Amino acid sequence: PVVPARAPGPALVLGQYLSTLGILTPRQEEELHAGMVRGAVALGHTRIVFKPHPSAPAHWTRALEEEAVRLGAVLTVADSPVLAETLFESMRPALVVGCFSTALLTAASFYGLPVARLGTGPLLQQLSPYQNSNRIPVTIVDALLPDLDDPAAVTGWSMPSPEEIARGAAGLVGAVGYAMQPQLQAPLRPVAERYLSGHRDAVRRYFKRRRLTALGLPGAIPAQLTFIPRNATVRRLARRARTLKRAAAG
Template sequence: IVPTDAFVKVLAELVDTGDSLPVVDEPALLLGQYLSALGILTPEEEEALHVRMLKGAVELGHTRVVFKPHPSAPARWTRGLEKEAERLGADLTVLDTPVLAEVLYQRMRPALVVGCFSTALLTAYALYGLPVARVGTATLLDRLTPYENSNRVPVTVVDALLPDLTDRKAVTGQRRGTDEQGLTDLVRAVGYAMQPKIYPDLRPAAEAYLTKHLNTHTWRYFKRKRLTSLALPGAVPAQLAFLPRNATVRRVARRARSLKKAVGR
């Protein structure tokens, strides 16, 4: 593990690599990741995600916005974002030179950093004390496959710790979603569910977390099918496991939904 002070010192030595960057003081900085290349989102969905970042920042009062696209992302995404910025009356700067987000933090001191689950969100928050906000993590938690996809841990950490861009009070107050111990317990539970054979010693921690904290909010971090296969709290009871595959039950459920729609007309 690299000591924090040493890591920050190295990043400070890189600040001159941004000499050619445009001068924009305290903008809202949007971080692109090119998630469609990973097959998590479609190109259209990722383009819409960037627009959500822009709209959310503007709604919070930020009129100077800088977009840092992924180096491999299609150029058309920035054109669409520029059109949206013009419609919203925002001054958008798109960076066309690859540069570390941490260099931007030091040169621009962003008033807000917005992203999906980039680790740069966490360095902004933990190392530079910058206001941050997340977008789209709930969708990613639902989409990531298989469950043991390595991106699940950073998405979980960002979703649990950082405020959602649409929650004005949480963003302006930089309210943490959970404390350090709560985050540790969650990551242990998710880690065991992801890799039970590699981390069998985490099972007691996973059972304890699921027993105490599984609710409508924390369900996003788990899949019932996964919990069932591991016989963890939250699993479908063994005597009911046949129901989703039972043709009669499905037929009755469809009939019930039809009746409900008819009554509601």
């Protein structure tokens, strides 16, 4: 007899309850989850399962259910206390979405499931102080996994090989680790210097320019600008003045 093909699983949204850690406000986290639902629907998923953090408030799930209905999708809540891996195995979701949960990497590496991240970019800028221990997992997920807001990246993505990860993410993680704890991670300084010298485009996303300046690393603020205070208006006026000066010289 012919065994019928298994129907595609739903999209699985992983909640982390980041507001309890002071990383996001409750309102920001609620909107982050809503963005995950919108992103999943935009990719064609009309069945969505939300796995909330056990301590998350119940009204979040009600708001997500309403958002799904508004978008023409159906959202159910996996409120039983099971590991995400249990759902990966039993549900075989068509997509796993989260912020920086390590379960995203487990889903991709060990279960071969499509994954997507959302919200890591703003988090990289918001985490404070720079040596916040969450910076490493946020950096890894941001660097390796596709952004939910980029449908082409999500649908065309595959998990990098260990060799590719070693060539790319390892250098980034070493550089971030040194910038976070230069005293404890002093042997990583050459790694940080090599990475920053060859990946100037990563400076703004993963590093604070003033921290690089304090550590004397590539990507630091030019010496003639280090006097400028941390004020957006003053910095904008300074950039405009430099532009006018170059135009006049030309």
